[in-house]
Amino acid sequence: MVAFIPAAVIGVIFNKKIEQYLFHPVPIAISLLVGGILMIITENKFKNNSTTKRPEDITLQQSFKIGLFQCLSLWPGFSRSASTIIGGWCAGLTTAAAAEFTFFLAIPTMFAASGYSLIKSGMHLTAGEIGMLVAGFIVAFLVALVVVRKFIDYLKNKPLRVFAYYRIAVGVLILTLAACNIVHV
Secondary structure (H helix, E strand, C coil): CCCCHHHHHHHHHHHHHHHHCCCHHHHHHHHHHHHHHHHHHHHHHHHHHHHHHHHHHHHHHHHHHHHHHHHHCCCCCCCHHHHHHHHHHHHHHEEHHHHHHHHHHHHHHHHHHHCCCCCCCCHCHHHHHHHHHHHHHHHHHHHHHHHHHHHHHHHHHHCCCHHHHHHHHHHHHHHHHHCCCCCCC
16 A cells, blocks of 8 residues: 555646646657666666565565656556566565566556546446446456466566567657657647
8 A cells, every 4th residue: 555655646636737748649659768768777777686575575665665656657658567667676676576566556556546537537337337347357357367477477587678678669659650740749
């Protein structure tokens, strides 16, 4: 919960401004670029200085630091997982511990974001829609459990740099399309 609080507070306070200024192609492209570059720099600088190897050994101070990094994910295009893994590296976690903590942190974050969106929109759901929402959540959760384990196994042996290069390439592509007026700013 400590890691959840910073993004929840910032998200509620600045939600309208984020939607107004950042939900456009150019800010999203910039966030992809910044995130990719930050991933490369942080992985090179902090990854091998990790002392915390298991999520259950994470301190409250480390949790809060990761939560501050999760605030970056409020910028559309800046992956929540990437921001919290970067935060985990800066807080002294191994990649595997940071990734596992990231997925635990997703549970309250996704629930709160979805609930906030539903409440804010004033959406009234029928029983059928609620049933579909619950079924979708259960399926997504079960698939995530399988994918998370495989992803953490991957991260134990491979760098995240591949994802950083992908982000940078997509960011450059979007900026190029925007400059050529193919994507509207």
